[in-house]
Amino acid sequence: MPLADCRIIELPKIHDPHxxxxxxxxxxxLPFTMQRVYYVYDVPGGAERGxxxxxxxxxxxxxxSGSFDITLDDGKDKKTFHLARSYxxxxxxxxxxxxxxxxxxxxxxxxxxxxxxxxxxxxxxxxDFMRARWANx
Ligand code: TYD
Numbered sequence: 001m002p003l004a005d006c007r008i009i010e011l012p013k014i015h016d017p018h019x020x021x022x023x024x025x026x027x028x029x030l031p032f033t034m035q036r037v038y039y040v041y042d043v044p045g046g047a048e049r050g051x052x053x054x055x056x057x058x059x060x061x062x063x064x065s066g067s068f069d070i071t072l073d074d075g076k077d078k079k080t081f082h083l084a085r086s087y088x089x090x091x092x093x094x095x096x097x098x099x100x101x102x103x104x105x106x107x108x109x110x111x112x113x114x115x116x117x118x119x120x121x122x123x124x125x126x127x128d129f130m131r132a133r134w135a136n137x
Pocket of ligand 1: 049050117
């Protein structure tokens, strides 16, 4: 899928003087049905994550706390998104290479994913990703 399909999605926000509330629910908010949640935290300064693409997985990534940058690459175009608030996130479609860096101290990345974890769904080599990308182009 092309990079243009990846986009920031704003989530519903319930304002309250006692604190705001945001929710995500299936059949409503995201262009896929979620089956898994994972989060990344305690990221040391200067660390980079990602460095892979998924063959079939759809993901929605939110900065639950702090901020970080996600650079997406579909093998042709690249785009960097800065995630910094918990009421929006980045939809990442399948076959997109991603690099995540510039984590602020104490940041928490949450990802909602369309499938359970499967190592077979990863392209962990950029060359393999590019070969598969152009084979399917
Ligand atoms: P990985 O997806 O490479 O992390 P990141 O993209 O944030 O750098 O996953 C890191 C490790 O965690 C890898 O060994 C696979 C494992 N893992 C699971 O066991 N289950 C999961 O749901 C995820 C996302 C990763």
